[in-house]
Amino acid sequence: MNSIHFIINPQAKNGYSMKVWKKVQKQLTLEQIPFHAVFTEYRGHAAEIVGALLNGTDAEDLVMIVTIGGDGTLHEVINGAANARNAMIGMIPAGSGNDFRRGYGIPKNPLAALQFISERAKTRPFLADIGEIKNEQGDVTYFINNMGVGFDALITKVANSSRLKRFLNQFHLGNLVYAYFVMKKIFSFQCSDVNIVIDGKKLHYKKAWFVTVSNQPYYGGGMKISPQADVGDGLLNVTIVQNLSRLKFFLVFITVFWGGHTKFKEVKELVGKQLTVQSRSPFYAHADGEYIGESPMQITVHHQAMPLLTKKVD
Numbered sequence: 001m002n003s004i005h006f007i008i009n010p011q012a013k014n015g016y017s018m019k020v021w022k023k024v025q026k027q028l029t030l031e032q033i034p035f036h037a038v039f040t041e042y043r044g045h046a047a048e049i050v051g052a053l054l055n056g057t058d059a060e061d062l063v064m065i066v067t068i069g070g071d072g073t074l075h076e077v078i079n080g081a082a083n084a085r086n087a088m089i090g091m092i093p094a095g096s097g098n099d100f101r102r103g104y105g106i107p108k109n110p111l112a113a114l115q116f117i118s119e120r121a122k123t124r125p126f127l128a129d130i131g132e133i134k135n136e137q138g139d140v141t142y143f144i145n146n147m148g149v150g151f152d153a154l155i156t157k158v159a160n161s162s163r164l165k166r167f168l169n170q171f172h173l174g175n176l177v178y179a180y181f182v183m184k185k186i187f188s189f190q191c192s193d194v195n196i197v198i199d200g201k202k203l204h205y206k207k208a209w210f211v212t213v214s215n216q217p218y219y220g221g222g223m224k225i226s227p228q229a230d231v232g233d234g235l236l237n238v239t240i241v242q243n244l245s246r247l248k249f250f251l252v253f254i255t256v257f258w259g260g261h262t263k264f265k266e267v268k269e270l271v272g273k274q275l276t277v278q279s280r281s282p283f284y285a286h287a288d289g290e291y292i293g294e295s296p297m298q299i300t301v302h303h304q305a306m307p308l309l310t311k312k313v314d
């Protein structure tokens with residue numbers, strides 16, 4: 001087997017990732033699987049590591065890259081590899097949200113995940129769709145799970161930079177921080193009218209709370225925001241929540257955990273290959289749970305563009 005390049009975020013879930021890495025490292029040695037390991041040192045480092053790694057290899061050589069951390073580190077790895085065709089990306093989940101694990105069928109247990117990856121490496125990789133986001137300045141960010149503008153991006157931004165998340169992560173309760181900030185921000189959030197142009201069709205939504213664009217069903221640490229989303233169908237699934245009171249928004253938000261929100265008339269769903277999202281007042285935007293700036297954004301799907309060491313989940 002080719003050497004596996006591990007990229008480990010030692011800070012993910014307050015250092016839980018290092019415990020996972022130690023178990024994985026022991027198993028690699030036991031099974032005599034060749035590997036390299038690099039530890040990220042700061043935000044954005046994983047994308048730089050991947051960029052440098054792929055630059056130093058011939059385009060015909062397949063490079064296996066496995067990240068140990070959360071969806072944020074994986075997001076960076078995907079962005080580092082998005083323009084290369086010779087990277088195969090895998091993940092051993094060790095973060096607090098782990099929506100990639102849910103959406104792409106990766107085992108929870110680190111050693112089971114390693115075995116799963118080793119097996120995938122022997123067959124052809126699964127080619128997943130990825131989403132491309134372009135802002136007004138033309139800067140490009142890719143996403144593998146989902147992107148969103150509005151209330152969910154605001155929660156992402158405040159939760160990710162909060163000390164409370166780090167504190168709660170010590171007790172494996174990091175996800176509670178999102179619920180806390182939802183409760184806190186729901187009273188002050190300002191909705192905005194939103195214009196969406198999807199595959200040439202113009203649509204207008206009054207008083208939108210958020211717009212989420214999904215490549216797979218899960219976001220926010222297990223919420224089923226887009227039950228129909230499929231990572232291999234060449235389509236993006238758009239969810240718009242609009243025109244409801246703060247109280248009703250809260251009730252609808254709870255139902256997202258099991259995908260029940262889609263039954264509400266204030267929740268609209270669209271499907272398409274390319275869209276622009278523009279809000280009357282600027283909305284924060286996130287990609288895979290990482291803050292990326294403000295709307296407007298143009299989003300395009302790239303079908304079967306990312307070789308993954310995963311399987312497609314039905």
Ligand SMILES: Nc1ncnc2c1ncn2[C@@H]1O[C@H](COP(=O)(O)OP(=O)(O)OP(=O)(O)O)[C@@H](O)[C@H]1O
Pocket residue numbers: 009010011012013014040041042043044045069070071072073074076094095096097098160174289290
């Ligand atoms: N050494 C580091 N020090 C600080 N931050 C880092 C480091 N390496 C990576 N990061 C950043 O930490 C953030 C969170 O990483 P990651 O998602 O892997 O872990 P997490 O604890 O599960 O968080 P999340 O709940 O967002 O998934 C990412 O934005 C990543 O860029």
